[in-house]
Amino acid sequence: MNIQETYTSLGLSDFEYDRILELMGRPPNYLELSLFSVMWSEHCGYKNSRPLLRRFPNTGPRVLQGPGENAGVIEVGEGWALAFKMESHNHPSAVEPYEGAATGVGGIIRDVIAMGARPVALLNALRFGPLDDERNRYLFREVVRGIGGYGNAIGVPTVGGEVEFSPAYSGNPLVNAMCVGLIRADEVVRAKAEAGEGNLVVLFGAKTGRDGIHGATFASDELTEESEAKRSNVQVGDPFAGKMLIECSLRLLERNLLVALQDLGAAGIASSASEMAARGGVGIELDAEKVPLREEGMEAWEVVISESQERMLAVVEPEKADEVLKVCERYELDAAVVGRVTSHGELRVFDNGEPIGSVPAEALADAPVYEREVRRPAYLDGAHRFDPDALPEPDDYNEVLLRMLAHPNLCSRASVYEQYDSEVGSDTVVRPGADAAVLRIKGTKLGFAVTADVSGRHCYLDPRGGGAAAVAEAYRNLSCVGAEPVALTDCLNFGSPEKPDGYYGLSECVDGMAEACEVLGTPVVSGNVSLFNETERGAIYPTPAVGMVGVFEDVSRHATPGFKREGDMVVHLGDYRPTLAGSDYLEIVHGKVAGKPEQPRLPREKEYADLVKSLVAEGIVDTAHDVSGGGLAVALAEMSITGGIGMTFDRVEVEPMLSGRRGDQALFGECGGHFVVAVPEERWDALQEALGGVPYDQIGRTGGDRLDVPGLLDVAVDDLRAAHERDLFEQHAPEGGHLG
Known part of the structure; x- marks a missing residue:
């Protein structure tokens, strides 16, 4: 093997070998x-x-x-x-x-x-x-x-x-x-x-x-x-x-x-x-x-x-x-x-x-630095030409919700995290399955929360918006449990940076993440980059994983997503502007990855998330969940399943929710910056006072054993649970066998 074959086999380029010769003489x-x-x-x-x-x-x-x-x-x-x-x-x-x-x-x-x-x-x-x-x-x-x-x-x-x-x-x-x-x-x-x-x-x-x-x-x-x-x-x-x-x-x-x-x-x-x-x-x-x-x-x-x-x-x-x-x-x-x-x-x-x-x-310790050519991928033009009105509307929304809850990207992850010991050390306060995990610091009232988030599909359709959305999603999840989001680490998973359209995705995602970190006040303090994630079939989706940490002054003041009491008032907070572009619904039900997802409105994301955090810290709210994958219907279903309590949507609120939208867009459309909280009636006045000028709607009440959105959905909680809690390791096994 000659010297060029040797250094090439070790992953070094001609330029890099020449630089080594220059450095060493x-x-x-x-x-x-x-x-x-x-x-x-x-x-x-x-x-x-x-x-x-x-x-x-x-x-x-x-x-x-x-x-x-x-x-x-x-x-x-x-x-x-x-x-x-x-x-x-x-x-x-x-x-x-x-x-x-x-x-x-x-x-x-x-x-x-x-x-x-x-x-x-x-x-x-x-x-x-x-x-x-x-x-x-x-x-x-x-x-x-x-x-x-x-x-x-x-x-x-x-x-x-998380797993997808x-x-x-x-x-x-x-x-x-x-x-x-x-x-x-x-x-x-x-x-x-x-x-x-x-x-x-x-x-x-x-x-x-x-x-x-x-x-x-x-x-x-x-x-x-x-x-x-x-x-x-x-x-x-x-x-x-x-x-x-x-x-x-x-x-x-x-x-x-x-x-x-x-x-x-x-x-x-x-x-x-x-x-x-x-x-x-x-x-x-x-x-x-x-x-x-x-x-x-x-x-x-x-x-x-x-x-x-x-x-x-x-x-x-x-x-x-x-x-x-x-x-x-x-x-x-x-x-x-x-x-x-x-x-x-x-x-x-x-x-x-x-x-x-x-x-x-x-x-x-000082490897050469390359600034690669950037080219917007041609696929984005076709992907963004998406007309939701061309989609057929569902005949049965109950069946659609059950189908979505059973899908591997939205179903329970219990079959995964139950293989992990989540309580060794006895400091785990909120176990896997909530918006974020919560842990105490022994001997103090202090605690911290941690979450990991990203949507590769969103970053594929809009790298800059998807990068920002990953940071915002992590910020919302920490806020939902009541923690103050402080800083993040990341793992940037991308294809080859030597391909101009691949480098475009990396560059744009980083820009979106950086902007979100600035607005939300969550600096990046560590991380990792994993490039060349490609096979002969092509590159992975741009997938910048975000791991964010938040802190509690009093860890006993935290929230979880499950409904906790019959008769609680269910309140939607934040902007309601759902879109089917890039949604789980679009992929699961219609088999399409298309459209340009809603752009994160970062100042509002911060305002609304900080409000939810303060509601939890002040003891007004102990039930909170952000609305993300699967839209409002999936969020409400998850809250019912986790708490074992149904919820009835106020009939008067159904029409504003539709407000010229298709039913599938209203129920399963996605956007950032909105939440669902539940409070007992005796805390309603305190909640209204705390909300100030933030947009909100009291959309219904907890109770019974069904999730009921008049004219659209009416499903038993037991049926929701049966769909959602199917074993990931069993449900897609070949016929007559299992994944073991």
Whole structure:
């Protein structure tokens, strides 16, 4: 293999190889080329997305740490803070779904540990192809098993998330994992190798093997038929070792034994060491032969870029090294001094005392940046030529509602989240199934809420509006439970940025998200970019997953979506401007993904959501739900199903709801910025006073065992539940079988 074939096989371009020659002043050897390959991959280097990410706001009154570290950190109060981040494990999960998903969970947990925080909550955002395909069913089942298998065993509750299905994700599932950790605000750790020649580099955790070698490069390429042969690029996780790693890391930090701490994920020791050196403006020398191995015959280049799981890298003062090793031994973890901090600014690798590679640390950590050509996709013109009046109106709205509630994109996710332990640690206040999960902070009245949201279909039809809508949806969900939305992390899942129409979707979504973050006051404090999500069939929908965190001053004041009492007044808040463009109804009932969805009106989104939050915080409302996928009818059905109580729509309010609209548009049309709340009659005056000038309608009352919208819908709650609670793993199995 000649040199061009070598660097091309490692994912480097001609331009990048020429730049390496310029930086080094000589041809690199294979180890050095491998270091550049993994560190300059899209997965590690963000070379196609860094210019776009600068558009995000990343500061705010509660932000203690923004982008640039292992996770973002926000202040909660009373000296407490939350560290959180979201990352993808898409390509590994496509070829080895159980281990891909499991190690995705393990990796995001280590990002939070590296900040000095104890992981206290996990979420996930998942996308798969339709469940009538056997391969998609297999991927779905195994990914869910992998998430549960790792999260349950490691003792961190999985409290929320989302999952949807579309042909756009066939063969290229999205597996995004989010972790939230709790820490004292004055104890946040940074991954920075402080100046101090002679400080030691300690590797601790599991032994190093060949799993995951060049995994970062694999994660930065399109999926093809040959991807199945790259199973060795997928790491294998060990949740027991992961649990020991959590406790050991926190113990070391508690005893003030570490100068800096960094997790080992993509690109392994090479990534962690070069990033720590670059941040600290120092050099690091690594002794490959001192790394504890679980496989014989590993070459030095394999050792330094292996992505074996459950490992951390620490910088330690020499006099504390023996104590660090003893603590690791107590937790049954392998540990060794594998290097030292120097002042020369290089990442140098030695093998048995001989130098075998040396690269400037800053060069590794500073991948080339590309600003790609942008071209509006031609499909948008056709998709936006949508005439809802050309659709046939339903003959039976009851049947349509039941059909929508049973669809995989709208039905209950209980069959998924019941495989996860959502209550380990005993701090979960609101479990999965609500608009957002709620957790307490022990010993205080404080709490926090977390949610994950995105609509790939919306972003496909209108990338800028869809990006903004994803942020607004997360903001609404946190407000519905009564939390103050504070900041977000994201995972930007897109196709190839090298294709102008693909880069258009990425650029436009980022612009929409950035605008929403500015208006809503929710800065982006961490995140991940996953590009090249394509197969031979084409690219996925633009899918920017948003994980948002909110805080409570008093976590006992929270709301949930289920109706709670007979006779409560049901009130619709906000603008009612439903459209069928880009709606779940349009796709489920008519098989169309078309139209231009309603543009988010961000100032009003904030005004109405903040109102709902204050209603909950003041104790006026304990039942709230935002209206999103499936429209008003699905929102009301979900509230009835969850609470086990029916609701009758006021006959007088039906005509204004229709107001020149078709019945399907009124019931199932979608738009942002509106909510349904329910209050007892004795709180009606307080609610009206609090609403001020916000538009609202008292649309009906709770009671009975049916959802009744006179002239349109009349369905028993038991029938709604039967449709909604069908098992996702059973309902689309082949005839005569199941998904197990």
